[in-house]
Amino acid sequence: MSFVILDLEWNAAYSKKRKKHINEIFEFGAVKIDDNRQIIDRFSVLVKPSIGKFLNPYVKKLTHISFEELQSAQHNFQSALAEFADFLGDSILMTWSTSDLLALIENQNYFTGTDSLRFLTRYCDLQSYCEYILGVGSSSRQLGLSTCAELLSIDTQTEHHRALSDAELSYLCFKKLYKKVPFEEFVEDAADEEFYRKLTFKSKHITDLKSPLVDRSKMFFDCPECSTRCIQKTKWNVRSNSFKAVFVCPECKKEFDGRVCVKQKYEGIVFTKKIVELPVKEEEPKSTSKPSENAE
Numbered sequence: 001m002s003f004v005i006l007d008l009e010w011n012a013a014y015s016k017k018r019k020k021h022i023n024e025i026f027e028f029g030a031v032k033i034d035d036n037r038q039i040i041d042r043f044s045v046l047v048k049p050s051i052g053k054f055l056n057p058y059v060k061k062l063t064h065i066s067f068e069e070l071q072s073a074q075h076n077f078q079s080a081l082a083e084f085a086d087f088l089g090d091s092i093l094m095t096w097s098t099s100d101l102l103a104l105i106e107n108q109n110y111f112t113g114t115d116s117l118r119f120l121t122r123y124c125d126l127q128s129y130c131e132y133i134l135g136v137g138s139s140s141r142q143l144g145l146s147t148c149a150e151l152l153s154i155d156t157q158t159e160h161h162r163a164l165s166d167a168e169l170s171y172l173c174f175k176k177l178y179k180k181v182p183f184e185e186f187v188e189d190a191a192d193e194e195f196y197r198k199l200t201f202k203s204k205h206i207t208d209l210k211s212p213l214v215d216r217s218k219m220f221f222d223c224p225e226c227s228t229r230c231i232q233k234t235k236w237n238v239r240s241n242s243f244k245a246v247f248v249c250p251e252c253k254k255e256f257d258g259r260v261c262v263k264q265k266y267e268g269i270v271f272t273k274k275i276v277e278l279p280v281k282e283e284e285p286k287s288t289s290k291p292s293e294n295a296e
Contacts, residue, residue, distance in 0.1 A: 002091040003033040007167040008100045011059050013052025023103045024051045026070050028084050029163025037175045043087045044164045045080045046073040062161045077111050085119035096145050096170050097127040123190040133177045148173050201266040205241035213269050221258045221275045223249035
């Protein structure tokens, strides 16, 4: 069994044809790893832009690539993708998060009109796997590649934000955290249409309290101090894509800020709840001054 870790660099280019911005890929970088987790091959290709007419200044600063350098590239997207497909072969493809894979599909659709990557048979989101092994990451805050490397004491002084160097850094994280089980549980069958439906599904927050997707029976809190069911003191209002209300414990009389986030994901409706104790309001000191006497 072999693995290929792919990293892509892209530029937000405005398409007159689509009348919107496209994440146009301008660099492929990948490493191939054998069953002993050793690199056996590398892949690096620059892609000549055909949508964008210049590089975003932020991208140019980040990658140290000039638009002139890309214009002299020997590959267009289709030829670069074809070479990468040959490089991948029957290996398991991995990327750090699904962003690169979505960009690949977006470019594939733009240039060929198809949404599926026929050469792809098995896929693993390396970011999700590393988050699981390290016990970090959440739906609101994902683990970045550089942060993962720092947690694993991996040297991050090499040139990053180039496709091949980032693929190599992803490999070092993978090598340190690889365990056959549960890694195999994170490998998905990419030849199934269900894979693409799940991949392209856009999660969204539910902020309408009257929505049938909001199960009001789940919107309660138990006191974190005494485990007594709290009483809702104020009406629900929406803040930062969450429902918020004040709750009070009938036993210890403490007040809490209760927040409920309802998110529609591919797997279904997910409720995330958080309760934080509110500070006790200090009573205003009573006046001790004597009333002034009228002078005679």
